[in-house]
Amino acid sequence: MSKILFVVTGADTWTLADGTEHPTGFWAEEAVAPYEAFRAAGHEVVVATPGGVEPTVDPASLAPEVNGGQENADRIAKALESFAELRRPVRLEDVRLDDYAAVFYPGGHGPMEDLAVNADSGRLLARALESGRPLGVVCHGPAALLAAVGADGGNVFAGYEVAAFTNDEEVQGGLADRAKWLLQDRLTEAGVIVRTGEPWAPHVVTDRNLVTGQNPASSAPLAEELLKRLG
16 A cells, blocks of 8 residues: 655644743644554555654643543553554655655644744645645644745745634634744735634645645544545
């Protein structure tokens, strides 16, 4: 079967407006749900991070209250233990796009710290978009789109419709008034068209080969859409 590239944040803190470092990383469900779907379909997953650092799971993403209770939180934590590829990432800088049939970016606040300004990630996203291969990005993962700048200085995703973590969700999550910037605002400023759904409900937007999801609950349906495109 095919190889799917997971590009995961290498950040374990998110710098807030007052300089405070808020613990973060990747969001557990957003990595686990697609991983399980892809592996069940017989695909191989390779994880890449900036510098090849082992990614950190956002501790908040393992809490029962964000996972529908303790039972599911325990299931996701156990699934992470089986996600061995997270513990042997390759260097994002060394990735050859031609080796992969699809590319996927999970979220968590981590991408707002590193991938939003990572030129290697930006170039990879631009090439993936141009190539026509399935490209999936969920929740705060679309922060990485901000680094995808074309030769003309504009964002290569300008004019594309996307789903991403919304201002309303950031407010309800309690961090909006402490953030340096909000993802929905910054994407809009870059010319990306953010289509919002109900807070915390599954919401997936497809535009050409780009498939995006609004929040953790969107991870599984986004993965299913990518699988359809892989055939």
